[in-house]
Amino acid sequence: MQGQRTQGGPDSADPIIEARNVCVTYDLEHRDAMVLDDVSIDLRRGEILGVVGESGSGKSMLANAMMDAVEEPGITTGEVTYHPEDGGEPVDVLDLSTEKLKEFRWEEVSMVFQGALSSFNPTMSIRGHFEETLAAHDYDVEAGMDRARQLLSDLYLDPDRVLDSYAHELSGGMSQRALIALSLILEPQVLLMDEPTAALDLLMQRSILSLLADIKEKYDLTILFITHDLPLVAGLADRLAILYAFELAEVGTATQIAHDSKHPYTRALLQAVPNLDAPTDSMRPIEGTAPNPAHVPEGCHYAPRCPLATRECHEETPPWVDVEDDHRSACFHYDEAEDAVPFDLSEVSDA
Amino acid sequence: MSDRATTTGTTRDDDDIVMSLENVSVDFEKEQGVVESLFDEPETVQAVSDVSIDIPENDVLALVGESGCGKTTLGKTIIGVQRPTDGTVSYRGQDVWDAKDGRGDVTVPFDDIRRSLQMIHQDPGAALNPNRKVLTTLEAPLKKWDPEMSTEDRRARIFALLDRVGMEPPEDYAHRFPHQLSGGEQQRIALVRALLMNPDVILADEAVSALDVSLRVETMNLLLELQEQFNTSFVFISHNLSNARYLAQEAGGRIGIMYLGEIVEIGPPDEVLNDPQHPYTKVLRWATADLDPTAQEMTDPPVRSIDIPDPVNPPSGCRFHTRCPEAREACTTTAPELGEEAATANERCAACHRTDPDHDYWESEPLDGVEAAESPTLND
Numbered sequence: 001m002q003g004q005r006t007q008g009g010p011d012s013a014d015p016i017i018e019a020r021n022v023c024v025t026y027d028l029e030h031r032d033a034m035v036l037d038d039v040s041i042d043l044r045r046g047e048i049l050g051v052v053g054e055s056g057s058g059k060s061m062l063a064n065a066m067m068d069a070v071e072e073p074g075i076t077t078g079e080v081t082y083h084p085e086d087g088g089e090p091v092d093v094l095d096l097s098t099e100k101l102k103e104f105r106w107e108e109v110s111m112v113f114q115g116a117l118s119s120f121n122p123t124m125s126i127r128g129h130f131e132e133t134l135a136a137h138d139y140d141v142e143a144g145m146d147r148a149r150q151l152l153s154d155l156y157l158d159p160d161r162v163l164d165s166y167a168h169e170l171s172g173g174m175s176q177r178a179l180i181a182l183s184l185i186l187e188p189q190v191l192l193m194d195e196p197t198a199a200l201d202l203l204m205q206r207s208i209l210s211l212l213a214d215i216k217e218k219y220d221l222t223i224l225f226i227t228h229d230l231p232l233v234a235g236l237a238d239r240l241a242i243l244y245a246f247e248l249a250e251v252g253t254a255t256q257i258a259h260d261s262k263h264p265y266t267r268a269l270l271q272a273v274p275n276l277d278a279p280t281d282s283m284r285p286i287e288g289t290a291p292n293p294a295h296v297p298e299g300c301h302y303a304p305r306c307p308l309a310t311r312e313c314h315e316e317t318p319p320w321v322d323v324e325d326d327h328r329s330a331c332f333h334y335d336e337a338e339d340a341v342p343f344d345l346s347e348v349s350d351a
Numbered sequence: 352m353s354d355r356a357t358t359t360g361t362t363r364d365d366d367d368i369v370m371s372l373e374n375v376s377v378d379f380e381k382e383q384g385v386v387e388s389l390f391d392e393p394e395t396v397q398a399v400s401d402v403s404i405d406i407p408e409n410d411v412l413a414l415v416g417e418s419g420c421g422k423t424t425l426g427k428t429i430i431g432v433q434r435p436t437d438g439t440v441s442y443r444g445q446d447v448w449d450a451k452d453g454r455g456d457v458t459v460p461f462d463d464i465r466r467s468l469q470m471i472h473q474d475p476g477a478a479l480n481p482n483r484k485v486l487t488t489l490e491a492p493l494k495k496w497d498p499e500m501s502t503e504d505r506r507a508r509i510f511a512l513l514d515r516v517g518m519e520p521p522e523d524y525a526h527r528f529p530h531q532l533s534g535g536e537q538q539r540i541a542l543v544r545a546l547l548m549n550p551d552v553i554l555a556d557e558a559v560s561a562l563d564v565s566l567r568v569e570t571m572n573l574l575l576e577l578q579e580q581f582n583t584s585f586v587f588i589s590h591n592l593s594n595a596r597y598l599a600q601e602a603g604g605r606i607g608i609m610y611l612g613e614i615v616e617i618g619p620p621d622e623v624l625n626d627p628q629h630p631y632t633k634v635l636r637w638a639t640a641d642l643d644p645t646a647q648e649m650t651d652p653p654v655r656s657i658d659i660p661d662p663v664n665p666p667s668g669c670r671f672h673t674r675c676p677e678a679r680e681a682c683t684t685t686a687p688e689l690g691e692e693a694a695t696a697n698e699r700c701a702a703c704h705r706t707d708p709d710h711d712y713w714e715s716e717p718l719d720g721v722e723a724a725e726s727p728t729l730n731d
Contacts, residue, residue, distance in 0.1 A: 054563045156657055171658060172418070201417040201590055206638040207657040213649040228564055231593075231640035236649060254644035272565045274593035275642050276624060280600050285569030289533055345643050 010251070010328075015042035015083060016190055016222050017066055017093075017109070022078035024061045024070050026293070033293040035074070036061040037246045037301075038317075043190065045083075048216065048223040050237030050254070052230050052269075054290060058246040059226045063192045066224070067109050068093050068101060082108060085189060106137060110188040114195040116175035120167035126178050127163040133185055144185060151181035154218065155211055173204035177211070184215070190222045198227070209236050230273055234258055239326075242266045245291050245301035252327035259345050262321075262329040265302045267341035300331070308333040308340045368443075369551045369584060370406040370429055370468075372694075375399060375438035376612075377424050381663065396662045398424040400612035401438070403694040406552055406584050411604030413587045413595035413620070415635065419662060421612040422588050423556055429586050430468035430554045442467065442551075466496060469545035473557035475537035479529040485540055486525040492547055512543045515580075516573060535566040539573070546581060556588045571598050578602060592639045596620045605697070608632050611662060611670040614689055618699025628701035630677045655720045669704070672718070677705060680715035 010018075024036035036058045043049055043066070053059040064070045066080055080093040082104070096104055105111070113119055120129060127145075134144035149159040155177040167175050176196065183191060197205040213236060216223055227233050234240070240257040242250045242265065250263040261267050268286045275283070288305035291297055297304055303313040310332070318330045331337060380393040398421040406412060406429060414422040427433035428440060431447040440447045445459040472478040479488055489509045493500060506525075513521035516539045529537055538558060545553050555574065559567045571594065578585055585602070589595045599606045599620040606624070607617040608631060616629040627633045637653050654674040660666055666673045672682040681704060693700035704712035 054565060174658060201638075202592065203417055203634060203638040203652070203654070204657065206640065207652040207654075210649045210651055229640070230564070231642045233640075234642060234644040235640060235646075237644075258642055258644050269565060270642065272568055273642065274567060274571075274591075274597045276593050276596060276636070276639050277641065280597050283568045283597065285567075285572070286565040289535075290563075 010040045010042050012042045012044050014045045015081075016045040017043040017224075018079070018081040018083070019043075019062075019066060020079040020081075022062070022065050022076065022080065024058070024065055025075050025077075026073060027075065028294060034296055035246055035293050036065060037296070038078075039243075039248050041241055041248065041251065043222060043224055044239075045085075045222055046220070047238045048213075048225060048236055050233035050240045051224065051226045051243060052228065052233065052240060053226075053243035054228055056290060056292075057243045059228075059243050060194050061246075062243070063111065063194050063224060063226055066093070066192060067105055067111060068096065069105070069111070084108065103137070106133065106186045106188065108188055109190040109192060110183040110186070111192040111194065112180055112183045112196045114198040116172070116179040117167055119179055120175065122167060125164060125166055126170075126182075129182055130163070130185055133182065137186055139186065147187075148181060148185055151184055152178065154215055155181055156207075157181070173200050173208070176200060176204075177208065180208070180212075180215075184219060184221075187219070188221075190224070192224045192226075194226045195228070196225075197232070198229075205232060209233075212236065230269060231275065242269070245296060246293065247301055248330060249302065250327075250329045250331075252324070252329075256324060256327045260324075260327075261343070262323045262327070262334040262337050263331050264306050264308050264333070264337045264341050267337055267343045268305075270343050270345070271341065308336055367407045368405045368695075369408055370431075371439075371441045371444075372402060372404050372429060372435075373439045373441075375402050375425075375428055375435045375440060377421075377428055377433060378436040394663050397612050397665065398662075399428060399435070400665075402612075402614055403438075403691070404429070404607070404614070404617075405695045406586065408551065408584060409578065409582045410584045411578065411587060411599050411602035412585070413589060413599040413604065413606045414609055415589055415592055415595045415606060416609035417659060418590065419611075419659060420609040422609050425609070426554045426556055426586050426588050427470075430470060430552055431464060432468075432470070462496075466548045467551040468554070469548055469550040469552070470554040470556065471538070471541045471545050471558050474561055475534060475541045476529065478541050479537060481529050483528070484525070485527055485529070485532075488529075488540070489525070489544055489547065492544060496548065508547070509543070512546060516543055516577070534562055535570060538562065538570060542573070542577070546577065546583070549581065550583060552584045552586060554586045554588070557590070558587070559594055560589065560591065567594060568597070571601075574598065575601050592624065592635055596624055608635065611659070611665050613670060613702065614693070615671065615703070616699070616701040617689070617693055619697065622699040628699070628706050629671075629703045630675050630705070631671050632701070634674075634676075655718075669702075676721060678718045678721055679712055680718065681710070681712040683718070685711075 020040045022036060022039045026033040039062060051059050051062060065076050070076045076094060082091040082093050130148045131141055134141045152159040152162055157177055162178055197208050225233050225237060234254050237254050240254050241248055244265045250266045257266060271284045272286050299315045300313045300318045303309040312332055318332045320328045320330050321334050323329050323334055376397060377399040378395045378397050380395050383393050402425060416422045424433055428435055431440060434448055442459060442464045447464055449455050450457045450461040450464060490505055493505050510521040513524055518524040518539060559570045562570055574585060587598050595606055605617055606620045607614045610631050616623055616632045627636060634654055653676050656674045660673050668684045668686050669682040672678040687702040687704050689702040690700045704710045
C-alpha cells in the first residue's frame with residue numbers, strides 16, 4: 001500500500017503539527033478496513049487549513065488521528081509530531097501517555113465537533129462546563145471565567161445569559177458558539193474543527209466563519225477546518241486539502257485549488273457543487289460511487305470513476321507531483337486533468 | 352423590473368392550478384407542564400402567517416429560509432397534511448379540509464386528494480422500513496389503493512419505475528433491504544414510492560440536503576426529469592439557496608424566501624437572487640459561499656443580530672426589523688405587504704417598504720445600528 005512518494009513532499013518551514021504516513025485501520029473479521037491511507041500533511045503555524053471530503057472519505061479520522069483520538073478498535077499508525085511554540089521539544093503525539101495526552105488535548109490542541117448539543121452535558125449549565133474544565137486542568141477558575149466571558153462576547157453572545165443556561169435552552173447556533181468558546185478556554189494553540197457548522201443554517205454558518213476569522217487573529221490560533229462543503233471553507237482557508245476515499249488527492253492554496261486544480265477528482269467536485277453564480281448547465285454530477293473501506297481499489301482510489309484512468313492508475317499508487325510552488329497533486333495524469341474535466345472558475349463567477 | 356407597477360405578470364388559467372392557499376395561518380401551542388397549564392394560557396407560535404400561494408400544474412416552487420421559519424409547515428399545509436388554523440387550502444377548487452370533514456358538497460373525495468399529494472423526506476434512511484425489502488415497501492401503497500391489481504401488474508409497474516429512476520436491474524434492487532442501498536439510492540426508492548400514486552404535487556423536504564455534494568445535482572436532475580415525464584409539481588424545501596436556485600431555475604419555477612412564518616420575497620430565481628429587493632434575501636445571498644476564494648471576503652454578517660428572535664413573540668411591524676440592516680422607525684409599526692398578485696404571478700414580489708419610493712419609510716428615522724439615511728432609489 002505504501003508506495004514511494006519521494007516527489008512533492010509535504011514539508012513546510014514552520015509546521016505546528018506534522019502528520020507523516022498516517023494510516024487508520026479497523027481489523028474486521030475477514031479483512032482489514034482502511035479508513036485513512038498513508039496521509040502526510042503539515043498543519044502550518046498560524047494557518048487555516050481546510051480539509052474537504054465527502055462523507056465517509058476519512059476526513060474526521062484525520063482530525064482524530066492528529067490528537068490520537070481514534071476510537072477503539074481503530075489502529076492509528078504513522079507519525080504525528082507536534083511542535084510547541086518557541087522551539088520547545090517536539091512531541092510525538094501517538095506516543096503520549098494517557099495523562100500527558102489529556103493535558104495535550106485541551107491545552108495545546110482542542111477540538112470542536114458538529115452538533116454542540118451532544119457535546120454538552122444536558123444536566124450541567126454552560127458555566128459548569130467552563131468551571132469543570134478549568135478545575136480539571138488546575139487552572140485558576142476565576143481568571144479563567146473572565147476569559148470565558150471575553151470569549152463568549154467575542155462570539156456575539158451575552159456571557160451572563162449563556163453561562164446561566166443549559167445547552168437545550170440555547171439555539172443551535174448559540175450552543176455551537178458556546179462550544180467554540182469552551183474549546184478555547186485553556187488557550188490552545190491549535191483548534192481542530194470537525195464540521196463545526198454542519199447542522200446550522202446558512203446564515204449562522206457564514207456568521208460563525210467570519211467570527212472564526214476574527215478569533216483566529218485575536219488569539220493567534222492555527223485552525224484545521226474539516227468540511228464536506230468546499231465553497232463554505234474556500235474563502236476562510238489559506239490552504240485546502242482534498243480527501244477522496246481515505247487518501248489525499250490534492251493539496252494547495254485555496255486559490256490554486258479553486259482556480260487551477262490539477263486533480264480530476266477535485267475538478268469533478270468543483271463541477272458538482274451547486275453554486276449560485278454558475279450557469280446551471282455547467283453543473284455536472286460525478287459518475288459512480290465512492291468505494292467502501294473494506295473494498296478499496298488497488299492503485300489510485302479514484303481510478304474507477306476517473307475519465308483519465310489508465311492501466312497504471314488501477315495498479316499503482318500515484319506519486320505526489322509538485323505542480324506548482326506549494327501545490328501538489330497525487331495523479332499520474334495531473335497535466336491532462338484540465339482538459340479532461342473542464343472547469344473554469346472565472347467563467348463561472350462572471351456569469 | 353422597469354415597469355412593475357403596471358403588470359401583475361402572467362397569471363395562469365385557473366384550470367391549471369392544483370393547489371391554492373388563501374390567507375393561510377398555522378398556529379402551534381407550546382407544550383406546557385401540568386402545573387403551568389392550570390394557571391397560564393398556552394403560548395402559541397405562529398409557524399405560518401397569512402400566506403397565499405397557488406401551485407400550478409407542472410411547476411416548481413422552492414421555499415428557502417432559516418430553520419424555524421415555517422417552510423416545512425407551509426409545505427405540509429400545501430400538500431394537505433397540516434390543517435391550517437386560518438384560511439383555506441383547496442385542491443382543484445375543492446376545499447381539502449371540507450372534503451376530509453365531509454362538509455358541504457364534496458366534489459373530490461379526500462382519498463383522491465390524499466393520493467395526489469405526496470411527500471419525500473429529508474432522511475431517506477429513516478423514511479424506509481429497515482425490516483422490509485424495497486419491493487414490499489413499494490407494493491404497500493398499490494395494495495392499499497388498488498387491491499384489484501394483479502401481482503404481475505403491480506410488479507411490472509414497480510420495476511418500470513425503478514428502471515426509470517436509474518436503478519438497474521430493477522429485479523435486483525427490488526429484493527434488497529434499505530441498508531443495502533446507498534443514501535442516493537434510498538432517496539430514489541422514496542421518490543418511486545411517491546410517484547407510484549401518480550401524484551399532482553410532491554413535497555420534497557430537504558430531499559437532497561442529506562446527500563453527498565456529488566450526488567445532489569444528480570438527484571435534482573432526476574427530480575427535473577420526472578417532473579417533465581409525469582407532469583408533477585414539486586414543492587422543494589431547502590435551507591440552501593444554491594440547491595433551490597438550481598432546481599427552480601432549471602424547471603422555470605419560482606423561489607420563495609421565508610422569514611418567521613411569512614414569505615418575504617418570491618419570484619423567478621434569477622430575479623430574486625441576482626437582484627434581491629428584500630434585505631433578508633440579500634443577507635441570505637451573503638451567507639451563500641462563493642466558490643471563488645478571491646471573490647469572498649470574510650466580512651462581518653450584514654445583520655444587526657445574528658440570532659433569530661423568539662417566534663412566540665415575533666417583532667411588531669416588519670418581522671425582520673430587529674435584524675435588518677436597513678430598518679427605520681416605520682418598519683417597527685407597519686408590516687409591509689407582499690401584494691395579492693404574489694400568489695399566482697410569475698413576477699417577483701417583495702414585502703419591504705423600500706420597494707415603494709413614496710412610503711413613509713423614507714421619511715422616518717433609522718433604528719439604532721442602521722447606517723445613515725439614504726434617499727429612495729428607483730429601480731433602474
